[in-house]
Amino acid sequence: MTKITSICCIGAGYVGGPTMAVVAKQCPHIKVTIVDLNEARIAAWNDVDVNNIPVYEPGLSEVVAEARGRNLFFSTDVDRAIEEAEMVFISVNTPTKTYGAGKGMGADLKWIELCARQIARVSKTDKIIVEKSTLPVRTAEAVRDILHNTGNGVNFQVLSNPEFLAEGTAVDDLLNPDRVLIGGDANPEGQEAVQALVDVYANWIPRERILTTNVWSSELSKLVANAYLAQRISSINSISELCEKTEANVNEVARAIGTDSRIGPKFLKASVGFGGSCFQKDILNLVYISRSFGLQEVADYWEQVIIMNDHQKKRFALNIVKDLYNTVSGKKIAFLGWAFKKDTNDTRESAAIYVADELLNEQATIQVYDPKVEDKQIYADLDYLGTRSPDLNKKGVTVSEDPYAACADAHAIAVLTEWDEFIDYDWQRIYDGMLKPAKIFDGRNILDHKKLRAIGFKVSGIGM
Numbered sequence: 477m478t479k480i481t482s483i484c485c486i487g488a489g490y491v492g493g494p495t496m497a498v499v500a501k502q503c504p505h506i507k508v509t510i511v512d513l514n515e516a517r518i519a520a521w522n523d524v525d526v527n528n529i530p531v532y533e534p535g536l537s538e539v540v541a542e543a544r545g546r547n548l549f550f551s552t553d554v555d556r557a558i559e560e561a562e563m564v565f566i567s568v569n570t571p572t573k574t575y576g577a578g579k580g581m582g583a584d585l586k587w588i589e590l591c592a593r594q595i596a597r598v599s600k601t602d603k604i605i606v607e608k609s610t611l612p613v614r615t616a617e618a619v620r621d622i623l624h625n626t627g628n629g630v631n632f633q634v635l636s637n638p639e640f641l642a643e644g645t646a647v648d649d650l651l652n653p654d655r656v657l658i659g660g661d662a663n664p665e666g667q668e669a670v671q672a673l674v675d676v677y678a679n680w681i682p683r684e685r686i687l688t689t690n691v692w693s694s695e696l697s698k699l700v701a702n703a704y705l706a707q708r709i710s711s712i713n714s715i716s717e718l719c720e721k722t723e724a725n726v727n728e729v730a731r732a733i734g735t736d737s738r739i740g741p742k743f744l745k746a747s748v749g750f751g752g753s754c755f756q757k758d759i760l761n762l763v764y765i766s767r768s769f770g771l772q773e774v775a776d777y778w779e780q781v782i783i784m785n786d787h788q789k790k791r792f793a794l795n796i797v798k799d800l801y802n803t804v805s806g807k808k809i810a811f812l813g814w815a816f817k818k819d820t821n822d823t824r825e826s827a828a829i830y831v832a833d834e835l836l837n838e839q840a841t842i843q844v845y846d847p848k849v850e851d852k853q854i855y856a857d858l859d860y861l862g863t864r865s866p867d868l869n870k871k872g873v874t875v876s877e878d879p880y881a882a883c884a885d886a887h888a889i890a891v892l893t894e895w896d897e898f899i900d901y902d903w904q905r906i907y908d909g910m911l912k913p914a915k916i917f918d919g920r921n922i923l924d925h926k927k928l929r930a931i932g933f934k935v936s937g938i939g940m
């Protein structure tokens with residue numbers, strides 16, 4: 477049986493970095509090298525001040541501090557790390573395609589293919605290749621084909637090992653996962669590779685939580701898990717709109733249904749809409765795959781989750797306009813939060829971007845405060861949409877490092893991210909500094925609405 481002593485991970489992003497740092501922490505006997513083409517990113521992972529690592533996750537800098545230099549290494553020398561490793565994880569980005577067939581729907585697998593070709597070219601010894609990126613079902617077939625047809629005659633086993641961590645809780649999720657999923661071939665070589673990876677995780681995860689399946693079930697389960705989670709959010713968000721028409725309260729409805737053990741309480745928090753790099757991308761991918769097999773009804777069913785989410789983001793923005801007497805032109809709206817959820821500096825597909833875009837179309841001026849997101853990221857997010865010139869985005873949006881300054885002289889505040897610190901602000905002070913009537917649109921239902929109303933705010937939540 478293969479006992480793994482050296483691992484390479486291609487891709488030092490939000491998944492590769494935390495995942496492999498935890499593997500290194502929990503397995504001091506395994507040398508883990510994380511490689512990336514992005515030199516700035518690797519330099520940041522190697523920064524002498526461990527607080528400057530490029531991914532903000534509670535507890536991550538401590539994990540990196542413990543393992544870095546001992547058995548955890550970050551490098552741009554991709555070839556060397558592949559060559560030295562017995563097991564190579566591929567954890568590169570797999571975004572939605574922006575060109576050609578499947579544009580806007582299918583996953584762009586060009587980085588996966590580049591990795592496969594590089595591994596094939598460089599490898600001089602047998603290796604286990606692990607798909608850590610989220611991939612369309614049957615991608616392993618293509619990876620295997622490239623490895624076997626362009627390699628140096630060495631043996632490769634391809635496993636699927638999708639990652640289920642959520643940002644903001646990545647370290648906890650990795651240390652104590654609900655399950656780890658490993659898909660491999662049924663033949664003896666495939667099963668030996670599966671066992672080698674099971675043995676890595678078994679260093680800290682109880683064996684009964686390590687599930688093994690065939691490769692295709694594993695690849696597909698990742699897309700389905702994200703689709704189910706996102707579907708719950710779109711479902712409760714659809715009900716939030718009905719609540720607003722009927723004087724029902726979506727928090728009460730969520731509690732009432734969530735206490736049914738068959739439904740369960742998680743992922744029932746109505747919001748301004750889900751964001752993050754994966755839910756939308758993975759559902760679009762599922763829709764695209766279904767359509768490519770001619771499964772129109774299946775595709776339409778899942779696509780509705782995205783349609784509902786887009787509606788929720790737009791509805792939030794348009795409610796602000798409506799409530800501010802049908803015009804926000806020249807009015808200042810303060811945004812509390814830009815990240816797609818709390819405890820992360822990640823802004824990919826954040827609802828805040830789309831809400832800002834709608835309000836800028838209405839000629840609002842926006843001042844953003846987010847405890848972890850830098851101004852250049854905010855402008856990059858808006859520029860990426862291509863709705864208006866970078867100059868106009870800079871004119872319409874300013875970024876503040878102080879929440880009180882961001883809210884000063886504003887007509888309204890929109891809460892876009894559920895950062896805990898927002899709850900405990902001195903709301904009287906904020907109220908005093910705002911134009912009246914002072915309005916709050918709580919896109920996360922996190923603030924104490926009763927208390928705010930007592931101060932004098934006009935408060936709108938989601939679904940109430």
Ligand SMILES: NC(=O)C1=CN([C@@H]2O[C@H](COP(=O)(O)OP(=O)(O)OC[C@H]3O[C@@H](n4cnc5c(N)ncnc54)[C@H](O)[C@@H]3O)[C@@H](O)[C@H]2O)C=CC1
Binds near residue numbers: 511554587590591611
């Ligand atoms: N972000 C998340 O919370 C989760 C993401 N995933 C999946 O994990 C995968 C990676 O996601 P993230 O880490 O968020 O992406 P990311 O964009 O943060 O990181 C990917 C990294 O791969 C590097 N890269 C791309 N091609 C390369 C190559 N040929 N050689 C070396 N480096 C290369 C890029 O420079 C980048 O730094 C995606 O498939 C995603 O769907 C899965 C679970 C959670």
Ligand SMILES: O=C(O)[C@H]1O[C@H](OP(=O)(O)OP(=O)(O)OC[C@H]2O[C@@H](n3ccc(=O)[nH]c3=O)[C@H](O)[C@@H]2O)[C@H](O)[C@@H](O)[C@@H]1O
Binds near residue numbers: 705753
């Ligand atoms: O594949 C991925 O990338 C990951 O996607 C999600 O993780 P993540 O996007 O990091 O964060 P979530 O906690 O799932 O939140 C996603 C979005 O939904 C929103 N959300 C979440 C829960 C809820 O009840 N309501 C709600 O609006 C969040 O604010 C956020 O914008 C999944 O939870 C992970 O299991 C998965 O590994």
